[in-house]
Amino acid sequence: METLTIKETISGVLESTLEHTNFEMHDELTAKDVDGWDSLSHMIIITKIEKAFNIKFKLRDLNKLKNMGSLVSVIQSKI
Amino acid sequence: MNLTLEIQSSIITNYKNNAFYISNTYYTYEDLAQTISNIRHAIKKNTKKTECFVGLITNDDIYTYASIIALWMEGKAYVPLNPDFPEDRNLAVIKQADIVTVLDSSSKKVFNNLNSIMTENLNDSDIDLNPTEISNEDFAYIFFTSGTTGTPKGVPITFGNLSGFMEAQWALDYIITENDRCLQMFELTFDLSVVSYLAPILKGACIYTIPKEEIKYSYIFELMEDHELTYSLMVPSILHYLRPYFDEINCPSMKFSLFCGEALPLDVTEEWSKCIPNATIANVYGPTECTIYCMDYTYKRNDENKTHNGVLTIGKDMINTSTIIVDDDDNEVETGKEGELCLSGIQLTPGYWRNEEKNKQVFFNKHYKGKETRFYRTGDLCYADKDGDVLYLGRVDFQAKIQGFRVELSEIEFHVKASLNKINTVAVAFTNDIQNTEIGLVIESEPIDTKELIQKLNEKLPKYMIPTQIKFISSFPLNSNGKTDRNKLTKLFTE
Numbered sequence: 001m002e003t004l005t006i007k008e009t010i011s012g013v014l015e016s017t018l019e020h021t022n023f024e025m026h027d028e029l030t031a032k033d034v035d036g037w038d039s040l041s042h043m044i045i046i047t048k049i050e051k052a053f054n055i056k057f058k059l060r061d062l063n064k065l066k067n068m069g070s071l072v073s074v075i076q077s078k079i
Numbered sequence: 080m081n082l083t084l085e086i087q088s089s090i091i092t093n094y095k096n097n098a099f100y101i102s103n104t105y106y107t108y109e110d111l112a113q114t115i116s117n118i119r120h121a122i123k124k125n126t127k128k129t130e131c132f133v134g135l136i137t138n139d140d141i142y143t144y145a146s147i148i149a150l151w152m153e154g155k156a157y158v159p160l161n162p163d164f165p166e167d168r169n170l171a172v173i174k175q176a177d178i179v180t181v182l183d184s185s186s187k188k189v190f191n192n193l194n195s196i197m198t199e200n201l202n203d204s205d206i207d208l209n210p211t212e213i214s215n216e217d218f219a220y221i222f223f224t225s226g227t228t229g230t231p232k233g234v235p236i237t238f239g240n241l242s243g244f245m246e247a248q249w250a251l252d253y254i255i256t257e258n259d260r261c262l263q264m265f266e267l268t269f270d271l272s273v274v275s276y277l278a279p280i281l282k283g284a285c286i287y288t289i290p291k292e293e294i295k296y297s298y299i300f301e302l303m304e305d306h307e308l309t310y311s312l313m314v315p316s317i318l319h320y321l322r323p324y325f326d327e328i329n330c331p332s333m334k335f336s337l338f339c340g341e342a343l344p345l346d347v348t349e350e351w352s353k354c355i356p357n358a359t360i361a362n363v364y365g366p367t368e369c370t371i372y373c374m375d376y377t378y379k380r381n382d383e384n385k386t387h388n389g390v391l392t393i394g395k396d397m398i399n400t401s402t403i404i405v406d407d408d409d410n411e412v413e414t415g416k417e418g419e420l421c422l423s424g425i426q427l428t429p430g431y432w433r434n435e436e437k438n439k440q441v442f443f444n445k446h447y448k449g450k451e452t453r454f455y456r457t458g459d460l461c462y463a464d465k466d467g468d469v470l471y472l473g474r475v476d477f478q479a480k481i482q483g484f485r486v487e488l489s490e491i492e493f494h495v496k497a498s499l500n501k502i503n504t505v506a507v508a509f510t511n512d513i514q515n516t517e518i519g520l521v522i523e524s525e526p527i528d529t530k531e532l533i534q535k536l537n538e539k540l541p542k543y544m545i546p547t548q549i550k551f552i553s554s555f556p557l558n559s560n561g562k563t564d565r566n567k568l569t570k571l572f573t574e
């Protein structure tokens with residue numbers, strides 16, 4: 001899948017979970033930069049992303065998701 | 080035992096050992112000794128001898144842990160202040176404890192109006208680990224917990240309390256040696272952090288902390304596997320988060336896995352035991368008021384374990400605590416009868432800080448085993464079985480009264496969990512628009528059809544115990560202590 005398509009899907013998940021679009025999708029984007037992306041919404045976001053791409057993260061994957069770039073590449077490795 | 084002398088002796092004996100692993104960096108006991116000495120020098124220079132309580136900004140770094148030891152060596156107590164807490168709350172704590180000085184390892188001062196000792200870039204001074212003389216009545220720390228009236232409630236713990244706790248901890252035989260690698264997963268405003276750093280320091284073991292920006296449960300898993308942790312104390316909520324991934328976890332190095340702070344369900348414990356095949360699992364219990372924990376039960380592998388509503392027993396009191404279970408008039412109830420659990424012994428706090436009203440409510444004297452004994456009412460509803468093992472029923476205040484009936488929320492949770500295979504759930508009591516108490520159920524999952532669930536509950540429970548509203552949330556919020564935040568879940572029904 002194209003990186004761009006993946007990012008669009010993630011962006012949609014963020015928007016629907018956090019109910020705002022005050023973020024720009026770039027590789028260095030981290031949870032800290034996005035309003036409302038805390039440890040609780042993180043769980044929700046991860047679950048929705050798993051669903052959207054029909055993948056399942058391993059426990060070890062979760063620590064690798066440091067920024068948007070790494071999130072996209074972990075997803076790419078699974079689809 | 081003399082706590083500060085033992086800390087000194089352990090640090091010196093284990094100079095070349097690793098003391099901490101924080102954010103991918105190891106610090107030896109020699110590094111710790113140097114950092115303690117530097118901070119101690121700054122404390123001597125910048126505080127008055129009479130200052131008893133010193134604020135501590137709870138960062139996750141070597142300076143913050145060294146600050147605690149430095150304060151103790153100077154005979155002072157620390158009051159943890161979480162920089163992420165609302166400012167008003169921190170200011171209320173600062174005011175209550177008369178804090179003038181704050182030890183702060185941040186790059187920018189957290190509190191501008193206080194005497195901040197910045198601990199990060201101090202010059203090296205001579206190693207000085209000789210503690211000043213300390214009495215058992217001197218304070219080691221005050222932890223503030225939320226009070227029902229909105230003002231935080233201070234629980235001061237003395238060196239006598241803390242020494243009593245450590246003595247009881249060693250008597251449990253959950254042995255730590257200088258070769259152990261121990262987890263410290265707690266925010267420093269939560270008293271379970273104290274045993275998580277203090278026990279390893281007293282034995283020369285290495286302490287592994289969780290950086291604040293990491294996701295706790297997955298980071299804990301990596302520490303366990305990559306660093307072959309041997310000792311851990313956790314809140315059961317971590318297990319609920321890890322449960323979907325249990326089949327990925329295999330940590331044969333783990334020797335002791337302790338749980339505290341919340342009810343520990345037997346079924347999760349059984350599954351967890353397979354992830355840590357060589358570990359002794361224990362359920363320990365205790366409120367901050369009785370210094371960290373004071374009761375203990377060792378889980379039996381491949382054998383019967385005592386439970387109530389699926390929750391593991393909290394076992395028996397540890398050596399420095401005596402427990403009784405009483406009715407509303409402070410009379411001991413018969414074996415097997417439920418009542419409020421009360422604690423006494425040398426771990427018990429001298430009382431809430433400047434809060435005589437609350438002290439009168441929860442501490443009482445009673446003639447017990449031939450002498451006048453001071454007891455603390457825990458607010459926990461329990462009963463003891465014929466072997467003396469204590470079973471936890473729930474909070475006295477989790478007990479809701481619905482249409483005049485006493486309802487134990489944990490009982491509802493038990494039946495929901497039994498019906499929904501492995502899904503976590505919390506029952507809350509909330510006040511509806513017409514000021515009646517209703518029961519709400521929060522299920523940790525995507526929305527599911529609950530028709531069958533309600534049907535099953537109706538088979539098990541009286542009508543008044545059936546939840547009237549159900550909400551779904553994909554994961555339970557945790558409070559700053561890492562426990563399921565029941566207040567937030569209750570708000571789902573009231574806001």
